[in-house]
Amino acid sequence: MLRSLYSGVSGMKNLQTKMDVVSNNIANVNTTGYKSSRVSFQDMVSQTMSNATAPTGNGGGINGKQIGLGVQTGSVDTSTGAGAPQSTGNPTDLYIGGEGYFVVQNSDNGTYYTRDGSFKLDADGTLVNSGGLKVMGYATSGGAQVEGGTPTYSETGTPITIASQIGGQNYSNNSLAVDENGTVTAKYGSQTYVIGKVELATFFNPGGLQKVGGNNYAATANSGNAVLGQAGENGSGNIQSGKLEMSNVDLSNEFTEMIIANRAYQANARSITTSDEMLQELINLKR
Structure with a gap:
């Protein structure tokens, strides 16, 4: 009973x-x-009330109880699964059209991952998320380069920072742009410079990521290590500027x-x- x-x-x-x-x-x-x-x-x-028995010569088998x-x-x-994109018109709002995650630096200089691309520039010109965590990317080698060439990028992730001046020219407010490949550009005077590229991460088992609050995730033993790269690599997907991912x-x-x-x-x-x-x-x- x-x-x-x-x-x-x-x-x-x-x-x-x-x-x-x-x-x-x-x-x-x-x-x-x-x-x-x-x-x-x-x-x-x-x-188990009784175990199963095998058939005998005089009777059949009996299932267990x-x-x-x-x-x-x-x-x-x-x-x-990805949520639908929502248009915002803000160039620092980014949407990933694939399985990638943005990489942000937490307060312990560790790494979190997020699908929330609502970014902005702080007082130092660093691209940060709504919680103030720095967005990681690949800086152009040797500093910002004039758009139109073939820039090379650093091999290790670093916070994306927009300098206040380049070549004696001040940064033009609201000129920051991000293309589908994650390339970050900004205008100084009449010249556009390539600042770097947004870094994306993919995981063998994204369902194994641990939610840590603030729309952020941490890698776990079952998510596998992050595979880092640029937009479009490793199935991460392309980036769409001026859009945010809605809840799924x-x-x-x-x-x-x-x-x-x-x-x-x-x-x-x-x-x-x-x-x-x-x-x-x-x-x-x-x-």
Whole structure:
């Protein structure tokens, strides 16, 4: 009798986990670059009442008898599908049309990865995200180069910084531009200079990345190491300036999952109350 009580409790506890995930998805429906999560369940170990037996000369085989002991959360997976692009008209808002991630430098000089391309220039001319983390890229070798040549780039990532002056000419406000290959250019006087390229990262298993808040992810043992490169390499995709990636949350699906979780929760609660009524009947036999 107590098995049914505990099975019902396990169902309610794990359905609460599902509801927590669904609610978080709905809360982040307008979060830039947000990736929705999904809960998968597994049954718990079953109690074996009798083992299976093989056929004999006088009779057939008998299947084993097992009674389940409830449910457990198997995984909480991240859906890495791309969200739709939303036009902003801001040249420092960047959208990745592929599987890549922007690379940003965290406060410990480590590395985070993000799909949120809402960038801006800080007071030092450094390209940063909305949380102030520096956007990493490849600087042109030997400093900024005049557009039209064949620039070479550094092999290691470095923050993308727009100098206040080049060749005695001041930076022209709002002249920063990023093309589909991630090339960053800026205008000084009448001349346009190539500053560098935006760095993108890809992963063998992007679903294994760990969410660390602020629309950022950290690499884990199961995501694999980041494969760094320029836009268009390693399947990272091209960059679209003036656009941001919307959340990939499907509200119709989330509302459906919410209804399913609610009804399943009610059903598990009913199994508990029914088991309680049966126990009460058993106790009443003593009267």
